[in-house]
Amino acid sequence: DEIRDFARQIVEKEIERHSADGLGMADYALVSSGARVVRHSEPHDGTSVSGSWLRNRNKISFAAEKMIMPSFGEPGQCFPLKGRSGFVVIKLRTAIVPEAVTLEHVAKSVAYDRSSAPKHCIVSGWMQGPDSVDLEIGMNKMKLLTEFTYDLDKTNAQTFKVDPSAQSLVDTIRFDVTSNHGSPSHICIYRLRVHGHEPKLEIQS
Amino acid sequence: DEIRDFARQIVEKEIERHSADGLGMADYALVSSGARVVRHSEPHDGTSVSGSWLRNRNKISFAAEKMIMPSFGEPGQCFPLKGRSGFVVIKLRTAIVPEAVTLEHVAKSVAYDRSSAPKHCIVSGWMQGPDSVDLEIGMNKMKLLTEFTYDLDKTNAQTFKVDPSAQSLVDTIRFDVTSNHGSPSHICIYRLRVHGHEPKLEIQS
Amino acid sequence: DEIRDFARQIVEKEIERHSADGLGMADYALVSSGARVVRHSEPHDGTSVSGSWLRNRNKISFAAEKMIMPSFGEPGQCFPLKGRSGFVVIKLRTAIVPEAVTLEHVAKSVAYDRSSAPKHCIVSGWMQGPDSVDLEIGMNKMKLLTEFTYDLDKTNAQTFKVDPSAQSLVDTIRFDVTSNHGSPSHICIYRLRVHGHEPKLEIQS
Ligand SMILES: [K+]
Ligand SMILES: [K+]
Numbered sequence: 001d002e003i004r005d006f007a008r009q010i011v012e013k014e015i016e017r018h019s020a021d022g023l024g025m026a027d028y029a030l031v032s033s034g035a036r037v038v039r040h041s042e043p044h045d046g047t048s049v050s051g052s053w054l055r056n057r058n059k060i061s062f063a064a065e066k067m068i069m070p071s072f073g074e075p076g077q078c079f080p081l082k083g084r085s086g087f088v089v090i091k092l093r094t095a096i097v098p099e100a101v102t103l104e105h106v107a108k109s110v111a112y113d114r115s116s117a118p119k120h121c122i123v124s125g126w127m128q129g130p131d132s133v134d135l136e137i138g139m140n141k142m143k144l145l146t147e148f149t150y151d152l153d154k155t156n157a158q159t160f161k162v163d164p165s166a167q168s169l170v171d172t173i174r175f176d177v178t179s180n181h182g183s184p185s186h187i188c189i190y191r192l193r194v195h196g197h198e199p200k201l202e203i204q205s
Numbered sequence: 206d207e208i209r210d211f212a213r214q215i216v217e218k219e220i221e222r223h224s225a226d227g228l229g230m231a232d233y234a235l236v237s238s239g240a241r242v243v244r245h246s247e248p249h250d251g252t253s254v255s256g257s258w259l260r261n262r263n264k265i266s267f268a269a270e271k272m273i274m275p276s277f278g279e280p281g282q283c284f285p286l287k288g289r290s291g292f293v294v295i296k297l298r299t300a301i302v303p304e305a306v307t308l309e310h311v312a313k314s315v316a317y318d319r320s321s322a323p324k325h326c327i328v329s330g331w332m333q334g335p336d337s338v339d340l341e342i343g344m345n346k347m348k349l350l351t352e353f354t355y356d357l358d359k360t361n362a363q364t365f366k367v368d369p370s371a372q373s374l375v376d377t378i379r380f381d382v383t384s385n386h387g388s389p390s391h392i393c394i395y396r397l398r399v400h401g402h403e404p405k406l407e408i409q410s
Numbered sequence: 411d412e413i414r415d416f417a418r419q420i421v422e423k424e425i426e427r428h429s430a431d432g433l434g435m436a437d438y439a440l441v442s443s444g445a446r447v448v449r450h451s452e453p454h455d456g457t458s459v460s461g462s463w464l465r466n467r468n469k470i471s472f473a474a475e476k477m478i479m480p481s482f483g484e485p486g487q488c489f490p491l492k493g494r495s496g497f498v499v500i501k502l503r504t505a506i507v508p509e510a511v512t513l514e515h516v517a518k519s520v521a522y523d524r525s526s527a528p529k530h531c532i533v534s535g536w537m538q539g540p541d542s543v544d545l546e547i548g549m550n551k552m553k554l555l556t557e558f559t560y561d562l563d564k565t566n567a568q569t570f571k572v573d574p575s576a577q578s579l580v581d582t583i584r585f586d587v588t589s590n591h592g593s594p595s596h597i598c599i600y601r602l603r604v605h606g607h608e609p610k611l612e613i614q615s
């Protein structure tokens with residue numbers, strides 16, 4: 001009976017964590033919270049013509065939002081980028097001190113092919129400020145938050161810490177995928193989450 | 206091995222319950238089952254002008270449906286009402302004898318801010334009948350089903366029983382939030398469920 | 411402590427499986443993977459006129475896709491067919507050797523009525539090839555994959571194996587429901603999944 005109680009407690013806690021978006025950590029890159037993809041490299045959709053893409057660099061693909069919303073374990077709910085490397089810039093819900101990022105790919109057991117999963121990745125961040133400020137100006141100030149390798153043999157949502165020495169207030173991050181797991185044609189980004197805390201407002205008296 | 210079996214049984218049962226809409230109880234207020242929001246107090250959306258809202262009391266906000274559909278643990282999937290108190294009237298899927306209601310808010314661990322969660326709540330019900338009948342006429346007959354306080358320290362879906370003495374056939378309920386957990390501007394209702402049973406038809410011979 | 415570890419391991423494994431689309435098996439009939447409903451018997455929607463349906467046999471109901479997408483435990487997320495028997499033809503994501511099929515209905519605990527659940531079912535398959543080929547021609551070649559009875563007392567997603575002797579390359583399957591669990595008016599198909607493996611390409615040197 002004691003064992004049964006132990007087991008039940010563990011199960012309830014794990015299911016609660018699972019229900020809480022799988023990780024139980026607030027995600028400041030979630031589209032429904034107000035975050036937005038504001039730039040990305042050329043999408044892989046079989047229809048875009050490279051030339052037209054290059055002439056209109058500020059265009060955002062409709063599929064871009066997929067990488068900042070839940071996938072619910074379904075294959076295909078990702079944002080595909082052309083080639084073996086690519087990048088995405090995300091304006092967060094609000095300015096935070098980033099503590100970790102989570103990269104999620106489709107689960108091994110339900111995937112048809114995982115060669116398009118990101119492999120080497122770099123996450124950078126900066127304080128961009130109001131939408132009227134040119135993105136290039138902000139990007140000049142960007143600092144490395146974390147660099148990691150997504151491992152196909154581990155669980156499908158992998159969290160990487162931001163070194164405390166690199167933690168400073170940012171409202172925009174850039175996610176660079178510098179290699180994938182073998183696909184010659186594209187990268188699929190299922191979901192990127194950005195965790196951290198909002199700075200406490202100090203009320204001066 | 207016996208322990209392992211114990212644990213596995215508990216896990217399977219809990220996951221089954223979790224998959225069954227989290228609670229394993231039929232919800233007669235679910236929008237996909239045919240339930241509808243038929244009236245509500247002024248929504249909080251940053252765009253509505255109070256005056257125009259008041260002139261058109263039968264208008265239903267597009268966001269109203271969010272409170273009678275699943276949230277899947279995602280912040281923001283709620284119906285926001287203006288102010289620290291407000292109400293919603295829901296026509297149920299069919300007439301039932303209500304046994305309990307469940308109020309769900311976003312999980313603590315993924316929330317950015319929970320000051321907009323409902324605190325003191327009152328649920329009333331009545332038999333409204335066909336859509337042609339004026340809602341005011343039905344509301345005059347309404348009876349208290351349950352009164353409760355949503356507790357931010359407990360699990361995010363909280364179920365409250367309807368006292369057996371208050372159980373009678375209803376097809377419409379009114380959900381009043383009389384206070385929230387601190388936000389001066391609004392209330393967020395993630396999901397309200399209404400549980401109960403359909404009366405058995407007695408065939409007369 | 412050892413017990414606690416045991417329990418935790420089991421829970422984590424089960425939740426991983428649950429998150430991986432509930433079963434942890436790739437589904438080649440999933441709409442987001444590219445699968446499509448290409449024919450079906452008359453839908454039950456309260457609006458279609460039998461005559462007009464019969465005059466236009468190639469018409470696909472908008473609701474047909476619901477049977478090849480996740481239900482997330484919500485009642486009503488199904489494709490309803492008229493009568494106590496009916497069929498659906500699905501073009502799979504790609505040609506596979508089918509190993510099993512899973513039929514899912516809404517969970518007992520959240521259902522209002524399960525008399526529309528399929529009972530006796532037959533799954534057949536064939537190699538249809540390019541979309542330009544007439545479906546009737548392909549259907550003439552179809553072979554039985556499996557025949558089963560959906561049991562309302564078991565778990566809501568029930569998997570049935572394809573006998574190894576019946577396994578051959580198919581890209582299209584036909585799902586026949588020959589009886590339901592009592593409803594005189596219709597059948598509800600929540601989700602049909604088709605599991606198997608893609609043939610390995612042998613590179614000739
Ligand atoms: K996604
Ligand atoms: K909701």
Ligand SMILES: [K+]
Pocket residue numbers: 476477478479480481487488600601
């Ligand atoms: K479905």
